[in-house]
Amino acid sequence: MPDHWAFVFAAYAVAAALLGGYWRHLLRRQRDLERR
Amino acid sequence: MSSSKAEPGRILGWLAALGLAAGLVMAFGVAPPEAVQGNVQRIMYLHVPSVLVAYLAFGVVLIASIVYLWRRHQGADRLAHASAEVGVIFTAITISSGAIWGKPTWGTWWTWDARLTSVAVLFVLYLGYLLLRAMVEDRERAARYAAVLGIVAALDIPLVHFSVYWWRTLHQPPTLLKPGPPAMAPVFLVALLVNVVAFALVYAYFVSKRVALLRREQEALA
Numbered sequence: 001m002p003d004h005w006a007f008v009f010a011a012y013a014v015a016a017a018l019l020g021g022y023w024r025h026l027l028r029r030q031r032d033l034e035r036r
Numbered sequence: 037m038s039s040s041k042a043e044p045g046r047i048l049g050w051l052a053a054l055g056l057a058a059g060l061v062m063a064f065g066v067a068p069p070e071a072v073q074g075n076v077q078r079i080m081y082l083h084v085p086s087v088l089v090a091y092l093a094f095g096v097v098l099i100a101s102i103v104y105l106w107r108r109h110q111g112a113d114r115l116a117h118a119s120a121e122v123g124v125i126f127t128a129i130t131i132s133s134g135a136i137w138g139k140p141t142w143g144t145w146w147t148w149d150a151r152l153t154s155v156a157v158l159f160v161l162y163l164g165y166l167l168l169r170a171m172v173e174d175r176e177r178a179a180r181y182a183a184v185l186g187i188v189a190a191l192d193i194p195l196v197h198f199s200v201y202w203w204r205t206l207h208q209p210p211t212l213l214k215p216g217p218p219a220m221a222p223v224f225l226v227a228l229l230v231n232v233v234a235f236a237l238v239y240a241y242f243v244s245k246r247v248a249l250l251r252r253e254q255e256a257l258a
Contacts, residue, residue, distance in 0.1 A: 003075040004140040011079045011136040015129045
């Protein structure tokens, strides 16, 4: 079977975007609270 | 937040980051390509841990919801809220990685078989849970409604897990959480377990951070 590296990297990239996006969302909320 | 309170969260964050780095090394550097699927099977080190952590997250929602309804403990409500939010993120990773893995191995991104459908239902149920919390303005009422939904929605977890036994599906049977020894070579199993621990640490870090934020938001509104 071909290796399909593009699929492997796509799966990890989506996961990184989701985890990184949520982390940034938490940091933004924290900054907003500290600014109040 | 004082530095002494932030310290355990920071340590957990660093542990999670180290865990993820170790997981990547195991998945791409240590585990060999699988004999039949080749390198595309490396998606397993992302897909399986994310669904296991989603089970954990929604299991925590279930327990915290019961505790909230029983004792009306605000901390239990905050834990349920935070855990549901993080569980939705891990379910999204499960669905996206499964679809991307499905295309080269099954020839399709998506099929309405029992496992995939029950996971999609799980995702929608907990998105609904978060929407419900956001829609009801009265905090006590929102917490009560959410706790009931958090208990009912958990009924889908065994349905997801056992769907591959109860119905004929395209999806393979569970890799872990099944009776008997794991059906894989030790090197694959170790790589998988390292990633399970890493994802569990990320879950713990996110939940601790979200619970602290919820507490501060509630204190600011009081």
